[in-house]
Amino acid sequence: MGRHVLLIEDEPNITEAMRFILARDGWTVSSHADGATAVAAVSRARPDVVVLDVMLPGRSGYDILRDLRADPGTRRLPVMMLTARGQLRDRERAESFGVSHFMTKPFSNQEVLETLNSLVAS
C-alpha cells in the first residue's frame, strides 16, 4: 500500500510542519501552493491521499474538490480538507462536495497522522 500524500497548501510554514511530521512517519510527501493549477498537480503526482486547504490563491479548495470528484480518475481519491474557517457551514459545504475528512486548523500532529493513515487503509 503506497503512502504518497500531496499537500495543497499556500502557507509555507504549515506545509513545512506537515512535511516534517509525515516524512518522519514514513510518508512520501509532495506539495503544491497554487489553487489554479492544483487539479493538474493531482493528476500528475497521482498521490494516495490529498490534503487540501480551502483558502488558496487562484482557486478555492471547494472548486478543486468538485473537479476531483467529477474526474473518474480521482473520484475515489481520499481527500482531507484543512481549513482555518472552522464554521459549521464550511464543514457542510465540504461534505456536500464529497470530502473524505474535514479538519480545522490548528490541528494536532497525531490527529493528522491517524486520519491520513486510516484514509489510505480503507
Place this chain on the structure above:
Amino acid sequence: MSFDLLVSVSLVYVGFLFGIAYWAERRARRGGVRWLRSPLVYTLSLSIYCTAWTFYGAVGYASRSGLEFLTIYIGPSLVLFGWWWILRKLVRIGRSQRITSIADLISSRYGKSAMLGGIVTLIAVVGTTPYIALQLQSVTLSFGVFAEGAPGSFPVPDQRPTAIWVAGGMAVFAILFGTRNVDANERHHGVVTAIAAEALVKLFALLAVGIFIVWGVAGGIGPVAERIDASSLARIPLDRGRWLALIFVSGAALLVLPRMFQVLVVENEDERHLATASWAFPLYLALMSVFVIPIAAVGMSELPSWANPDLFVLTLPLAHGQDMLALLAFLGGFSSATSMVIVAAIALATMISNHIVLPLWLSLRKGAPGNLRLVLLSARRLAIAGVLGLGYVYYVWSGGGRELAAIGIISFVGVVQVMPAAVGGIFWRGATRRGAAAGVLLGAAVWAYTLFLPSFGHGVILPDRLFAQGPFGIGWLRPQALFGIEGLDPVVHAVIWSMAANCTAFLLGSITAFPAPLERLQGAQFVNVYDHSQGPRGWSQSRAEAEDLLIMAQRILGPRQAQDLFAGEARRQGKAGFLPDTSPDFLDRLERELAGSVGAATAHAMIGQIAIGTAVSVEDLMAVAGEAAQILEHSIQLQAKSDELSRTARQLREANRKLTELSVQKDSFLGQISHELRTPMTSIRSFSEILMDGEGMDPGARQRFAAIIHDEAERLTRLLDALLDLSVLEHGQAPLNCETVRLRDLIGRAVAATGSVGPGAGLAVRREILEEDVVLRTDADRLAQVFINIIANARKYCDADEPQLRIVVQRHGARLTVDFIDNGSGIRPRDQGVIFEKFSRLSDQSAAGSAGLGLAICREILQKLGGSIAYLPGQGGAAFRVTLPLDISACAA
C-alpha cells in the same frame, strides 16, 4: 273725544294690521295670492319713504320755507323715473348675490369685508336713530293735539309714557313679523302687505283732509289760490343751493336708506316691478304733496300764530269740529310712523345681527358656533328693541320739541355717506375696500362734525367756543364754516364738505390700493351683473324631467343613494312610483345633496343646465373653476405627501439594505479574523508539538522550527495590533499628536522602515527631493504609518522585473498630494473598489504576514488627518494618491 277712544281706535287699527300681516304671511307660505306679489303692492310698500315727517311735517315745512318741501319728493322721483337703471342694477345684484341689506351689499362688493359691513351698520344706526325719534315724537304730539283740541275732555297725557308705549308697541310688531324666521332672502310678506295697506290709509287720509280743507273750508280752488297769494308763503324766496343739496340728498337717500333698501331691493319679488314703480311711485308722491300748500295756507290764515304748523293736518279738522276726519288723519300719521319704524327696525336688526353680532359671536366661539339660528333670531329681536330704545332715548334727549323736517334732513345727510361706496361699487370695478372704508368714514366724520353734533344746539355737545373760534382757535375748522366759507346754509355746507371729502377719499383710496383676488372677483360680479345672471335665482321656472335628474344624480351619488333620495321624495309628495315632481323644494334639496359631493358651484351649474336649460354662466364657470382649483390644490398636496412617503420608504429600504450588508460584513469580518488568527496558530501548534516530541532532530532543524514559531507569534501580535489600531481609529478615540515636520524627513523615515533588506529590498524608490521640501503640521507618526504601509505594499506586490516606486509631490494651495506609483501590473479594475476595505487582501497576490488591514487603516488615518487616499487608475502600475492639508485644523482640539 276721549283719550280712551283714541287709544282704542289705535289698538283696533294695530290689530287690523296684525290681521293683514298674519293673513298675507300664511297665503304666501301656501303658494300665495298673485296680487300679493303684484307691482302695486311693491310700489305701495315703497311709500314708507313718506313717514310721519311727510304726513305732518311737510305742511309745517311748507309754512316755514315755502315750496322747498317739494325737494324731498323731487329727489326720489328723479331717481325712480330718470335713473331707474341704477335701481335695476341694484335689484339684480341683490338677487344674484342674495344681498340682505345695504351693509351686506357694500361688505360683499368689497370682498366680503366684515369691517365695512360693521362700519356701514354703525352709520346706519346713527343715521336712523333721529328718524325713529322723529316718528315717536310725531305720534306722541298727535296724541297731545287731541287733548288740547278738546280741553277738559281728558287730561293732557304725560308725553314720555306715551312715547314709551308707542315704541314698545312698534317693537312688538316688528319682532313678531320681522323675526319669525331666518330666511336666506330675508323677505317678509306679512310686513310688506301691512305697510302697503298703511300706504293706502295715509294717502286716503291726507287726500280726505286736503279735499275737506279746499272745498269744505276755503270754498274751492279759487279762494285757496287767493289765500296762498295773501299768505307769507308766496314771498318766501327760493334758496337755489338748498334746493340742489336737498334734491341730491333725498334722491341718494332713496338708494341707501336701510329701510328703503329693504323694500326696494330685499323685498323685491320681480325686477319688472320696478318699471311700474318708476311711474306709480312719483305719482303717489305727487298725490301726497298736492294739498300741502293749500293746507299750510289755510292753516296759517285760520289758526292762531302760536299753533304748530307741523300739526295743521290734525288741528284744522278739529277746529272745524270734524272729529272723525281728524281721527282719520291721526290714523294716517300713525300709519306713516309705524310703517317706517317697523321696516327700519327690521332692516337695522338684520344688519346688526349679520354684521356686528354674528362676526363677534363666531370669533368668540371659535369652532363651536352652537345654534346659529337661535343666536341670529335672539340678536335680531334684541336689536329691534335696542333700535327703538335708542330712538326713544334720542327723543327724550333732544327735548322732543324740534322741527320735524330739520331732524329728517340731518338723518338723510348722514346715511347718504354710504352712497359713493355703494353706487361706485356697482359701476366702477376699480373701487376698492380701502377707498370705500376711507370715503365712508371720512364722510361720516365730516357729517357728524358739521351737522349732527351741532344739531343738538350750541353748547350741548360741542362747546359754544368751537362754533365761534374753531377747535384750538383754528378759525378755518369751525364746524359750520369749514375752510372759512361762511354764510352757507348749514345743510348745504355739510352736504358739500362731507360728500367732497367722502368722494375724494373713495377715489384716492381706490386708486392707490390694489384689490385682493376675492374683492376683484366680487367687483366683477357686481359691475358686470347683467352678463352672468338670469334674473331670479332658485328653481321656480323649472322644466326639468325627474328622469334626467335621476340619471345625473346616479352618476354623482351612486345608483343606490340617488334612487333612495328620489323614491323618498316621491313618497313625501304622495306619488306612486319612484319619480317625484321636480318641485323647487326638491331641486333645492337635490342641489344640496350634489353639492356635498361635487361642490356648491358645480352642483348649481349641473342642475341649472337640466332644470332651466341655460348655458352655464360665466359666474358658474368661475365658481366651478374655483372648486377645481381647490381640488387640484388638494391633489397636489396628496401628491406631495405620497412623494414624501415613497421617499421615506426608499430611505427605509436603503437603511435596511445597509444593515443587512453590515451584518453580512460583520459575519465575514469574524470569519476573516478567525482565519487570520488560526493560520499562524496552526504553525505554532504544529511546530511546538514537533519540538516537544524532540527525538531525531538535528540542532539546525530545532533552531529553525523555533524561529518559525517566533515569527508566527510576532505575526499574531501584529495582527492583533492592527485590529486594535483600526478599531480605535474607526471609533474616533485616537488622539492626534500634532507636530511640525518636513515631508522629506517623513518619507525618508518610511522608506527606511520598510527595510532595504529582505523580500522587496530590490525596489528602487525614486523621489523628488526638492518638491519634498515642504513643512507640514500634522500627526507625523500616523502619517509615517500610512507611508510605510504604501511602500511596504509596493515592496510586497510590485511584480516588475526591476521594481520601481516613484513618489511625486505636488502642492495645491493649502493642500498637498503625494502620489506613490510603481511599475508593476497594478490592481485589476474590478478589485480597485475593494482594496480599502478590511481583509481585502487580494487572494492571488497573497503574501505572508499580511491580514489585509493596511489600506483600511490608511484610509481611517487620513480621514482623521483631514485628507484622503485614493487609487489612481491608468498609471502603468499600482498608484495611490494621498491628499493632505498642510496644516490640519483637528490639531487645535
